[in-house]
Amino acid sequence: MDDLEVWFKDGLRFKCTGCGGCCTGSPxxxxxxxxxxxxxxxxxxxxxxxxxxxxxxxxxxxxxxxxxxxxxxxxxxxxxxxxxxxxRPVQCKTFPWWVYHLREPKDWEEAAERCEGINHPDAPIVPSEEIQQQCFAYLDNLSDS
Ligand code: SF4
Ligand code: SF4
Structure with a gap:
């Protein structure tokens, strides 16, 4: 991901509320x-x-x-x-900064429907650089699987 090209260059709002929702339910x-x-x-x-x-x-x-x-x-x-x-596994640590959630704004909005911490009004803006680091950590871990 090139920092100049990503659609989330101004960062994204996220803070885990600890609701446990992503650790439950299928699929x-x-x-x-x-x-x-x-x-x-x-x-x-x-x-x-x-x-x-x-x-x-x-x-x-x-x-x-x-x-x-x-x-x-x-x-x-x-x-x-x-x-x-x-x-906890890297898949958990790097949530919600998975490439599937970041390809385009629609992906992020869909992820927000399943996680109350995404776009939460009290959440800080996470900088683009940090998001990309997490996303690469997620991808690296996949290649190590
Ligand atoms: S669903 Fe979102 S807010 Fe809830 S525990 Fe998971 S990451 Fe945190
Ligand atoms: S290992 Fe991951 S999915 Fe399981 S409880 Fe911990 S954070 Fe949730």
Whole structure:
């Protein structure tokens, strides 16, 4: 993304309200890169193999987090809080700065329908440079999957 060309050069308004909405419900999977698996395994003081067995499933050949049994909530969501917050996957860390949300203003508005922190009136404007850094981190992580 060239900083001079992006449509969000003046930044975008976002602040997570902690509603937990993006950690619940379907559709959607939290896919894990090799690095995510390492980080989460360390966090839970488990081997990678034990972590994968306990917390993940394969979706289209890729490791993804399980849902909490009997729900559509992420396995790590408890009382609307992420119990693995410091070690959460890059897919979660970089939300909502995913390329699919940033291609054009319409994408951003659609993402706002699913996340109350996007365009929230009390949210600060996140600068374009930071948005692009996050977006590249998301893409890098995909290539590491
Ligand atoms: S849906 Fe948006 S506001 Fe709610 S927890 Fe997720 S990122 Fe935060
Ligand atoms: S790992 Fe944490 S932040 Fe990511 S979906 Fe699960 S509960 Fe939400």
């Amino acid at each position: 959607g999977y939290v896919f894990l890169s090799e690095k995510d698996i390492e980080t989460l395994s360390d966090h839970f003081k488990m081997t990678n193999v034990d972590f994968l067995k306990k917390y993940t499933r394969l979706v289209d050949g890729q490791s993804a987090l399980l849902d909490r049994p009997g729900s559509e909530d992420c396995i790590f969501l408890k009382n609307k809080q992420c119990t693995a917050y410091e070690a």
